[in-house]
Amino acid sequence: MKTVSDQQRRHFLSTVFQSSVAGFLFPSLSTFANEAKKESSRSIPPVPGKFRINLRKRTAKKPATASVEQAEWNASETAIIICDMWADHPCKMAAQRVDRMAPKMNQVISQARDHGVAIIHAPSGGIQLYEETPFRDRIKKAKPAKPPVPIQGWCYLNPEKEPPLPVDDTIKRSTESSIRGCDDPIADYKKNTDRHQHPAIKIIGYDVISANGQEIFNFIEQEQRKNIVIMGVHTNMCVLGRPFGIRQMKYLGKNVVLCRDLTDALYDPRDRPYVSHTRGTEMIIEHIESHWCPSILGRDLTKVIPGSNNPDS
Template sequence: MQLQLKRQTLKQDVNGYEVWEKIIDNECWLPSETALILCDVWNEHWSRGANERLALMLPRINYTIKIAREMGVQVIHSPSDTMDFYEGTSARQRMIDAPAVRLPESLEHIDPPLPVNASDGGSDTGEKSPYNAWDRQHAAIEIDQQRDGISDDGVEIYHFVQQKGINNLLIMGVHTNMCILNRSFGIKQMVRLGMNVALVRDLTDAMYNPAMPPYVSHDEGTRLVIEYIEKFWCPTVLSDDIISSN
């Protein structure tokens, strides 16, 4: 896959001012050495706004996964807290059966505060009481029981990808400032384990309410979190990069 990896680095401009510079690196990732993790694309969310924004992305998410799978990318579905629904399926058992490997020592990594405040739960449609509204992955996402994996456990996923000789991870789904960054299979943990990680930036969303700091639109809040990831954690790519590589 020919990917345009976007990251940002802090440097001094010609006048000696500190500025963030956007850098695009063109890299080739072998599909056989790459996994795509679909984070928490649940069938239902407690926030109406989150549901509505995800609904707009679902067709593109499913199509991107289909193309990646056809190229030989390992697809891993990770709808947290729903593993009971998939008990006994081939895709779930495939992850459970992966032989254990020794985890590397966690790498030191800076972890600056996020640019948005989601201490109210992050819903922009009035809901104030988070709860587990989900019991499976959204039905609009196809699961290939013959090839895909299903897991919400970072150690289990690490064992599986190491067994397959995979060191590249593409992550898409929701939500950037919560699950995408902080799950046991999320960006922070996988970067600390030494994996080569990239976020698919057009197939993600944030939990952010414009009534909270920094008092910007929801879309701007999502953009700020994506830029935070590019600056401090890992590069981002577009789904077009994946699709056009087929």
């Protein structure tokens, strides 16, 4: 029988001891490696910087009361999704409101982008117009991710979570179109309206373009974006229902908010509850704040907390 020498025994014990000490002193080396691998998959540089976000919420019970809470968000964990800000719209009153809103939106996303926020442009129905651009290529190459729940083609009103919308947006006044809620005096529907994104909203840098729920989920997972800001139109329809909209983002477990000063509803004052277009939009925002998620103002995304963007922070 072969015996173990003292020298072999000492070598074995030394190896075990060194391994134990290394595991005790550096238990997270593998964690660091995994984190480094995750960081390397991101296309947008993760930079320091925190926003101070003012979240407006409402109670679900009537009379709904509003409250504002502050939160701090890392810019590198935040994404903005711009919903259906088309260059034109079948409803011309809606188109002129988008035209009014677009420059303000561009200013907000431009400053947010400079702080490290991911910008996702989602002009549904016009994505094919951008297929040969790097902005489409970038999101199509995002690492596939499995969502925790199915991503729906459209997220309809959910009676388990919300009552009916406070405005009637079911009336259409054109026999040529399925568009509802248009407040044009005469619904003169024009086919083939321009579905490019409004030209005042610039697409640049690390931005991406998609209206596909899975593509967008892949991208925000790859870029580690848990805070999702939805802005654009229309609050009562696409902002809530699209496969990248508020309802779907809530189902996916994201920290989603509505940017309430950069949105608009498709509502006609000739319909219930017979209020102005502005008040109709406000009522839908209040519905969202009560039953789905808080809202913020765009200015919350334009500057970070002083010092939070220093390299040692």
